[in-house]
Amino acid sequence: MLVSQLALMVAAMFAGVAIYISVSEQPARLLLDDHALLTQWKPSYKRGAAMQASLALLAAVLGAFAWWQSSDWRWLLGAIVIISAWPYTLLIIRPTNDELLATDPANAGPRTRELIGRWGRLHAGRTAMGVITIILFFWAALRT
DSSP, X not given: OHHHHHHHHHHHHHHHHHHHIIIIIHHHHTTSOHHHHHHXXXXXXXXXXXXXXXXXXXXXXXXXXXXXXXXXXXXXHHHHHHHTHHHXXXXXXXXXXXXXXXXXXXXXXXXXXXXXXXXXXXXXXXXXXXXXXXXXXXXXXXTO
């Protein structure tokens, strides 16, 4: 039971971080000029990526363990959904990340703003994965 509670808690932390980025940090950074926009995005992305990747992995491991203990498919499905943030980031978001990371802030311009806008829309996918995982884990927790 403790494992399932931890899985739900870590998934909620992942989703909370993702929601914060989507509804607060991203809109605020888009108010900056192009140079400051990229200057702020780079360290924010690096720190946020490390935190979200760790939370996704931990939530997936805990969810898989809760599934193993309970045989409830919702724990396994939630674990799969949350860990899918990794391939989603590597396959879908990474090209945008790579272009932004390779851009010198001194050369930031309209293309930079366009890419960071795209990044925000793509990041919403990670937010959805976190929310879906919370729903699945909470649903499963109600039955234990």
